[in-house]
Amino acid sequence: MTSEKIRKKFLDFFKEKEHKIIASGSLIPDDPTSLFTSAGMQQFILYLKGEKDPIQDFGSRHLASCQKCFRTADIEKVGDETHLTFFEMLGNWSVGEDSKIGYFKEGAIKLALEFFCHNLKLDKNRFWITIFKGEKGIPRDEESFLIWQENGIPEERIREFGIEDNFWGPVVETGPCGPCSEIHYDRGERFGCNREDCGPNCPNCQRFVELWNLVFMEYERVKKEDGSYNYEKLPQKNVDTGVGFERLVAVLQDKNSAYETDLFLPLIQLIEKNSFKKYPENKKSFRILVDHLRASVFLISEDILPSNLDRGYVLRRLLRRIQRISKILELKDGWEVEPIKWIIKKYQKVYPELRGKENDVSIVIEKEREKFEKTLAEGLKHFEKLIEKKTEKIIKGEEAFFLFESYGFPLEIIEELAREKGFEVDKSGFKESFKEHQKISRAGVEKKFGGVGIEQIEKEEDKIKAIRLHTATHLLHQALRKVLGSPKTMVQQMGSDINPERLRFDFSFEKKMTSEEIKKVENLVNQKIKGDLEVKKEEMSLKQALEIGALAFFKEKYPEKVFVYSIGDFSKEICNGPHVQRTSELGEFKIKKEESSGAGIRRIKAILK
Numbered sequence: 148m149t150s151e152k153i154r155k156k157f158l159d160f161f162k163e164k165e166h167k168i169i170a171s172g173s174l175i176p177d178d179p180t181s182l183f184t185s186a187g188m189q190q191f192i193l194y195l196k197g198e199k200d201p202i203q204d205f206g207s208r209h210l211a212s213c214q215k216c217f218r219t220a221d222i223e224k225v226g227d228e229t230h231l232t233f234f235e236m237l238g239n240w241s242v243g244e245d246s247k248i249g250y251f252k253e254g255a256i257k258l259a260l261e262f263f264c265h266n267l268k269l270d271k272n273r274f275w276i277t278i279f280k281g282e283k284g285i286p287r288d289e290e291s292f293l294i295w296q297e298n299g300i301p302e303e304r305i306r307e308f309g310i311e312d313n314f315w316g317p318v319v320e321t322g323p324c325g326p327c328s329e330i331h332y333d334r335g336e337r338f339g340c341n342r343e344d345c346g347p348n349c350p351n352c353q354r355f356v357e358l359w360n361l362v363f364m365e366y367e368r369v370k371k372e373d374g375s376y377n378y379e380k381l382p383q384k385n386v387d388t389g390v391g392f393e394r395l396v397a398v399l400q401d402k403n404s405a406y407e408t409d410l411f412l413p414l415i416q417l418i419e420k421n422s423f424k425k426y427p428e429n430k431k432s433f434r435i436l437v438d439h440l441r442a443s444v445f446l447i448s449e450d451i452l453p454s455n456l457d458r459g460y461v462l463r464r465l466l467r468r469i470q471r472i473s474k475i476l477e478l479k480d481g482w483e484v485e486p487i488k489w490i491i492k493k494y495q496k497v498y499p500e501l502r503g504k505e506n507d508v509s510i511v512i513e514k515e516r517e518k519f520e521k522t523l524a525e526g527l528k529h530f531e532k533l534i535e536k537k538t539e540k541i542i543k544g545e546e547a548f549f550l551f552e553s554y555g556f557p558l559e560i561i562e563e564l565a566r567e568k569g570f571e572v573d574k575s576g577f578k579e580s581f582k583e584h585q586k587i588s589r590a591g592v593e594k595k596f597g598g599v600g601i602e603q604i605e606k607e608e609d610k611i612k613a614i615r616l617h618t619a620t621h622l623l624h625q626a627l628r629k630v631l632g633s634p635k636t637m638v639q640q641m642g643s644d645i646n647p648e649r650l651r652f653d654f655s656f657e658k659k660m661t662s663e664e665i666k667k668v669e670n671l672v673n674q675k676i677k678g679d680l681e682v683k684k685e686e687m688s689l690k691q692a693l694e695i696g697a698l699a700f701f702k703e704k705y706p707e708k709v710f711v712y713s714i715g716d717f718s719k720e721i722c723n724g725p726h727v728q729r730t731s732e733l734g735e736f737k738i739k740k741e742e743s744s745g746a747g748i749r750r751i752k753a754i755l756k
């Protein structure tokens with residue numbers, strides 16, 4: 148069965164069972180504290196918490212989707228049989244069991260068994276089940292244990308595990324979560340080991356593959372004042388399920404790994420044509436290449452660009468690793484053009500945002516290649532010299548950090564290089580060097596909160612000038628986001644510096660701004676100044692601030708209570724002020740300079756006349 152057919156079967160099945168099919172959410176989640184969407188439930192969090200009504204928004208409490216996901220946690224393991232960065236997750240939801248029309252444990256278990264056994268003809272005798280054994284004050288999932296048995300799974304094929312394995316969520320620190328029950332598929336003795344207790348979650352072998360995770364979401368993890376966590380009951384019960392699509396395809400196509408299925412193998416073969424190196428002899432390299440390329444196509448199609456910040460940095464890591472591997476496989480520049488087309492063609496029906504992006508993706512990859520080309524070669528030389536002198540097979544933290552800092556080598560490239568030569572990298576030492584470096588640039592970070600140091604300006608007249616420029620900075624920030632792209636593109640504040648004479652604003656953006664764009668931004672700011680908008684300051688919880696869409700800076704630690712400054716309905720930012728009361732106090736805004744301020748960062752200097 149082709150992967151297309153499997154995906155379709157899943158969605159058709161749930162449609163028949165009166166589920167509303169919801170298109171995949173973005174890879175960029177709404178919640179600014181998580182970097183990427185890594186589970187199908189993320190676009191439904193507010194519904195699962197009972198804060199939004201699914202009937203009102205979707206016309207149903209029963210939902211299903213095929214969600215694109217991205218996880219960075221195992222990026223260095225990609226290349227083996229199971230790990231991927233980008234993947235798809237099939238899922239179904241029942242939101243709010245109390246409505247009487249919803250389903251909970253029994254409904255979810257029956258649906259999963261019906262789809263697997265009846266529609267996909269998987270052999271039920273190969274199913275092993277895991278349930279939650281009870282821990283941390285949350286009781287054992289007795290109910291699921293009985294339901295599985297009533298539905299034909301014998302007790303000896305049901306195993307129980309604790310919080311680690313059978314309690315799912317939340318995606319970030321806090322949020323909806325609950326005990327889960329999983330269907331594992333027994334691939335047969337030849338994949339097994341000799342452990343007496345070999346079974347699902349066996350630490351020794353890959354005989355059992357987890358196929359379907361059924362989460363019975365009735366808890367919310369909340370953070371207490373002392374920093375510890377509490378599991379509180381949600382106002383409603385929900386079902387949240389997830390099937391790792393690539394794994395399911397591998398099982399149904401009877402392959403050991405997703406890389407051997409129709410999702411990857413034709414792509415590998417296409418690339419192989421341009422290389423003297425062959426698959427599977429060079430298995431790991433080919434696999435990393437196709438995984439990272441597919442992931443990059445999806446990230447770029449959502450307007451993410453390589454940079455040194457957050458998501459942009461993840462993309463940069465993928466692209467740089469692709470570049471190094473393309474050298475190992477002796478691929479000529481431009482090798483990626485056909486593979487990109489292949490990927491887009493394969494997925495564009497399900498993810499229409501990919502349509503027509505072939506060129507954009509090629510250009511981004513090519514630009515990044517140009518950027519890294521020279522430092523890659525120099526860094527490799529430096530690495531060779533470094534290990535020549537070594538007596539111990541270890542790359543020290545500061546040595547790894549030097550490769551990172553000076554040559555732009557992401558950690559996983561350094562580790563890969565080291566491994567190839569039989570060396571290890573002192574990862575914790577690397578992290579320490581990194582932290583040390585961050586401390587040094589802390590001053591810059593503090594300015595991000597709008598702590599512009601206005602209090603320290605002595606002359607009252609100068610203070611007023613700086614306050615005006617501070618409000619202008621907020622207008623500029625929003626205008627840049629409006630003119631240069633949606634908030635999903637990487638226009639993000641990277642730094643701000645204000646003195647009585649001028650403002651200086653650093654933001655992430657890949658290209659030099661055109662004079663047209665500069666003009667547009669300037670005009671927009673001036674239009675808002677002329678509009679005499681009111682500047683309002685409100686105190687609220689951080690959560691509320693994020694919910695109303697106030698700009699916040701990813702991963703910064705904010706206090707529980709924050710101030711939000713809004714300018715009319717044009718701009719909202721978490722900020723400590725101070726600001727003017729109305730925009731008409733600002734005068735005329737003029738951009739004096741637009742220049743680079745590091746890789747992927749632009750700097751604007753502007754004044755008020």
Ligand code: SER
Nearest residue numbers: 186188360387388389
């Ligand atoms: N949220 C659960 C998971 O990601 C089930 O979809 O596994």
